[in-house]
Amino acid sequence: MKASDLMVRCLEAEGVEYIFGIPGEENIDFMDSLTRSSIQFVLARHEQGAAFMADMYGRLTGKPGVCLATLGPGATNLITGVANAHLDRSPLIAITGQADLTRLHKESHQHIDTIQLFKGITKYNQQILSAYTIPEIIRKAFDLATNESPGAVHIQLPVDVARHEVISSPLLIGKQAKIKPDSSSLQAAAKLIMEAKRPIVLAGNGVIRNRAWEEVRKLVEKANLPMVNSFMAKGILPFDHPRNLFTIGGKPNTDTLRPLIEADLVIAIGFDLVEYDPVLWNKEQSRKVLNIHTIQAETDAHFPVELDLVGDLQDTLKALLELVDQRPEPIGYNQIRASRVEELQTIPSSEQELPRKVMWTLSEKLSKDSIVISDVGLHKVWVSRWYQPKAPGQTIIYNGLASMGASLPGALASRLAKPNSPVIVVSGDGGFLMNSQELETAKRLGLAFTIIIFNNQSYGLIEKHQRAANLAVTQIAFTNPDFNLFAQSFGIAYRCAKNAEEFSQVLTEALESGELNLLEVVLMGEEV
Known part of the structure; x- marks a missing residue:
């Protein structure tokens, strides 16, 4: 068999269900091997989105999420999502292609040393130089990604190694005794x-x-x-x-x-x-x-x-x-x-009224099994302080690398990992547009969830820090597309709320629709 076939067999043995990514010339043999596999390949629209998907799959299941990219720009696009998993300690396996070994010693098309690039954001970072090492490398990668403190792993498969003929098989996955203090x-x-x-x-x-x-x-x-x-x-x-x-x-x-x-x-x-x-x-x-x-x-x-x-x-x-x-x-x-409960249930200013009531409504209306994914921005503070989930492990807040743009790809992976759990994204307009292309991926796969976008046409958290430091408020404002037309262009449902009563109504409609929804909340001057 080809080395790429062996690699896929090893991934199957590790229980991999999905690989998120974008193929390239240097991993077409691996993609061909996947056609004879039980593993489902999820074609993303950007490698960063694919890495965020793998990150979320790992968070929710405890099993490493797997993402794939080609060499050069494909590999570099994975880095933010891999770093996000690294600092949040999510189990993740990133697989990248690479040029032939015969041209790695010199300047050549799309070749950069991605092993060095991934070095600081992974627990294990290995180039495959021989097809016969694949079973050991894959077993070690999954072991390190999940054991003790979970994290990210990077495996690089050069195109000529992927085509080598090899006779081998996956390694046995042994049980490990749990460590307990004396x-x-x-x-x-x-x-x-x-x-x-x-x-x-x-x-x-x-x-x-x-x-x-x-x-x-x-x-x-x-x-x-x-x-x-x-x-x-x-x-x-x-x-x-x-x-x-x-x-x-x-x-x-x-x-x-x-x-x-x-x-x-x-x-x-x-x-x-x-x-x-x-x-x-x-x-x-x-x-x-x-x-x-x-x-x-x-x-x-x-x-x-x-x-x-x-x-x-x-x-x-x-x-x-x-x-x-x-x-x-x-x-x-x-x-x-008592003082904290009072604070959580109080609206101290008109500027905080709508954000607080949105969080209260989510706390009240969402079911116990609902997964809430917060993007990064001022709304993350609102979710963290004011949203009250009914169960643990159902609220995802990125707080290590804290990368904007992770929530929409994360929602897609959540629906695959936990198909019976409703998924709600809470995002700002800035973070949403960083990976909004993955709406097409979700629509193509027929995945239903609700995306709440707070629209204030600015990077609100940066403004808050500028004001707190008595500095000029600068370079935080932008314009947005018409989110109704934007949603229509992807063929998804759109709803809008400008006050708490409207939000309660449209949230109920969205949750009951069973569709992929974009729910815009229009904010004007809100601040915490």
């Missing part, structure tokens, strides 16, 4: 929790990645611990849970920071430092940290780790649960919760 470490962790005067749980993205939200909830309830979550870990506790002190992150106001600032022990569970810089909530380095994660904590002066509990999150938390007792009522935190 008994003395667990007892030390329990002692820290029980002896702290004002402990608080900080739940991060790792809780979602490891599906450990039930174990976190049980620990919170048994030990009577208050809890905050990062942007990427929304929904672990329901809105009305008495220990839920809600979402923290970004550069919030003092009231939002208080839950962490008033603690003497931060129990960080699955928390990645990329989610929320510790200098913002532990500037004076006075709060000790109990770090519970699948990997050792990153070294940071403002994240002073008293104890690292490294291992499988579910098993670690189950073991810790047996060692803690109920603590006294957390003094002061009930008042903090």
Whole structure:
């Protein structure tokens, strides 16, 4: 068989269902091999969109999403999506083509050293030089993409290697024993929790990645611990849970920071430092940290780790649960919760009325299994603070690389990965137009979801930062197409809302339609 046939067989053995990408001259043999495969190729309209699709598939399934591009410009177009997966720790495999090995030593058409380009944004980055190494490389790639801290992997397949004849087969996928902290470490962790005067749980993205939200909830309830979550870990506790002190992150106001600032022990569970810089909530380095994660904590002066509990999150938390007792009522935190609930349910200004009511409407109307994907911009702050999901693992907020333009491609992959879950995109006009070409992909595949676009004709989050720094507001305004005509050109449904009542009505219509919908929310001067 050809080496490309072997590579596809290895991908099948790893359970790959979809490959997102755009073919090129240097991977036509691989594409030919896919025609004899069970793997479905999803033809995207831009390689960046394909990488974002693979990223989202990995987030939702825990299995690596796979994307494909040719050499040169195809490979470079993948980089933003691969970097997004890298910093958000999503399992992803990027496969790129390359020129013949015989011309890699010199300047030649479309050849650049993409191995060097992917070096800083991948866990494993390998060129295939011999067809016989393919089974080992693929097995290692999937192992590294998923184990411990997940992430992105890059595999490069030169065109002449893809055509080599080879006799080989995929490697066995063995089971790995889960890592669990030793008994003395667990007892030390329990002692820290029980002896702290004002402990608080900080739940991060790792809780979602490891599906450990039930174990976190049980620990919170048994030990009577208050809890905050990062942007990427929304929904672990329901809105009305008495220990839920809600979402923290970004550069919030003092009231939002208080839950962490008033603690003497931060129990960080699955928390990645990329989610929320510790200098913002532990500037004076006075709060000790109990770090519970699948990997050792990153070294940071403002994240002073008293104890690292490294291992499988579910098993670690189950073991810790047996060692803690109920603590006294957390003094002061009930008042903090009451003030935060009041803030979440209050409209402090007319400028915030429509954004807040949109988030409240989404919180009220969306079903428990709905997947909400926020793009990046000012609306991300609104989703993070004001939207209240009914279940964990259903709210996707990009907060590592935090790349604009990821939400629409992500929605497409969400519908493939979770076909029974409604999908809602929340985007700004800036981010939406960065990958709006993937509307054609979604329409071609017959995928139905709803895209909410906040139209304020500006990069609103940048304006907010300019004003906060007392700088000139400059170079953030632009014009938009007529989104009604834009939607018509793709053959998709369009709806528009200029106030909260209209939004509630058109959202219901969109959700009930079973169609691919574009829902425009017109904003004028909104700011938070």
